[in-house]
Amino acid sequence: MLLRANKKLLKLAIFSLLILLLTVVSAFAETTQLYYGEIKKGDITSRKNSYGGTDVAIEEVMTSLGLARSSNPQAIVVVFAGKKMEFWSGATVVRSSGALVSLPAPIGIEGAHWWIDSKSMLHILNEFYVSIGRKAEMSWDKPFKSATSLDKVPYVSPAATAISEVVKAAAKNGKTNTAADNVKQQEAAPVTVIATPPVMTTPTKRVNTSFSNSGRPVVVLDAGHGGRDPGAVANGVREKDINLKAVLTLGNILENKGVDVRYTRKTDVYLKLGQRTAFANDNKADVFVSIHCNAMPKGKHAAGLEYYIMALPSDKDAMQLAIYENKELVSENDNATTVAERADKKTNLLLKILGDMQQNNKIGDSTKLTEVMHQHAKSAGLPMRKVAQAPFFVLRGAGMPAVLIEMGYLTDASDAAKLRTQSYLDSLCSSFAESITAYIKDNPVVSR
Secondary structure: OHHHHHHHHHHHHHHHHHHHHHHHHHHHOOEEEEEEOOEEEEEEEEEEOOOOOEEEEHHHHHHHOOOOEOOOOOEEEEEEOOEEEEEEOOOOEEEEOOEEEEOOOOOEEEOOEEEEEHHHHHHHHHHHHHHOOOOOOEEEOOOHHHOOOOOOOOOOOHHHHHHHHHHHHHHHOOOOOOHHHHHHHHHHOOOOOOOOOHHHOOOOOOOOOOOOHHHOOEEEEEEOOEOOEOOOEEOOEEHHHHHHHHHHHHHHHHHHOOOEEEEOOOOOOOOOHHHHHHHHHHOOOOEEEEEEEEOOOOOOOOOOEEEEEEOOOOOHHHHHHHHHHOOOOOOOOOOHHHHHHHHHHHHHHHHHHHHOOOOOOOHHHHHHHHHHHHHHHHHOOOOEEEEEEEOOHHHOOOOOOEEEEEEEEOOOHHHHHHHOOHHHHHHHHHHHHHHHHHHHHHOOOOOO
16 A cells, blocks of 8 residues: 555656646747737747747747638648738748748748748738738737837848848958858858749639730840850750740740840840840830750759749859859950859859848849749749749849749750750740740839
C-alpha cells in the first residue's frame, strides 16, 4: 500500500512539475500585441528573425481577427467579403485581394506556427481591410491612434531597407563595394523575391484583343545583343540571331492583334544598353520586352524559360546573369577583364539605386506583367523554369512595365535545338503575345 501511495505521489509531482514548466515557458515566450484601431485583438506569438526584424504566427493573427482558414495543409487561405488572402508554405510572395506582396523571406512552418515578417503582415492586413471597405487601422503593440498611419509612410520591403542600410554604411565608411560583395551582404539580409508558386496559379484568360487605330497600345520589342556582340554562343547557335528571329516573330503576331509594335533593332546591329530603354521611353511604350537566351558555365546545367524584372536580385544565379547581361562592348580592343569589371561596377550602381528605392515605381506593374506571362506559359505547356528579378541595366529607368525574357539555355543541347526551329519560336511568341495583350486589356493606359 505504501509503495502504491508513493507511486501516485511521484506521478502527481511529475505532472505538477510539467505544468509549472509549461507556465514558465509561456511566461517567457515572445508575444506581439495586435490592435485594430484602439481595440486589442490578441497576443500573437512572435520571434526574432535573422535580419533583425520580427516574425509573427500567421494562424494566430487570423484567429484573433475571427477569420476562418481553409483546411489546405499547404496554405492558410482566408476568404472574407468576397476577398481572399493566400499564405503558401515556402512562398516568398502573398496574394491578397488579387495583388501580390513580396516578402523578405519565405513563409516558414516551425513547430505549430506559420511564420511571416511582422511588417509585411501588417501591410497585408491593412491593404486587405481597405479592399473590403474597412479602415486601415492595424498596428502592433500600440493602439492605432498612437501608431504611424499607413497613408503617411509608404510600405517599403524590409529587404530593400536592409540593402539601403548596407549602401549607406558603405558610403559613410568611404567604401565602394563590388556587386559580388553586395551578393554576400544580401545573403545575410534576405532580399525580395518575385515568384509565383504553381499552386497559386489562376486560370489563364484567353483574350481575343483588337485595338482601334486611335487607341492602339505601343509595345517596344528589344532583341538582345547584336552586331559585334553575339551574346551567348553554344551548340552551334548565336544568341543574337535567335533573339532577332524571335522578336520579329513576336512583333508579327502582336501587329496582327492590332498592337503598334516598335523595334529597337530589326537587323544585325549593335546598340548600347541605355539606347534600348531610351527608345522605349521616347516612343511612350505601354510595355517594354527585351528578348534573350541564357547560358550556363561549364560544369553547370539548366534549361527552360525564365522571366525577369528589374529589382533587387532574387538569388546568386540571377545576380550573375545580370552582371553578364550588363556587359557592354565599348571598343573591339577591350579585354575580358575590362568588360567584366565595367559590368560589375554598372551592376553595383544599379543596386545602390534600387537600395535607395529610386527606381521602384514600376516594379509593381512589371510584377503583374510577369505573373500574366507566367500563367500563359504554364497553360501553354512551355518549360517554365522560374520568375525572378535582378538589376538589369537594359531595364533601368523604363517608364513602363518592363520584362526581360530568357527563352532558354543555349548550353543545353535540347533547348538549343528547339530554339533553332521556327515552330518552337512560334509557340513561345504566341504565348508572349497572348499574355502581353491580356495584360494591356486588363491594365489600360488612360493617357500618355
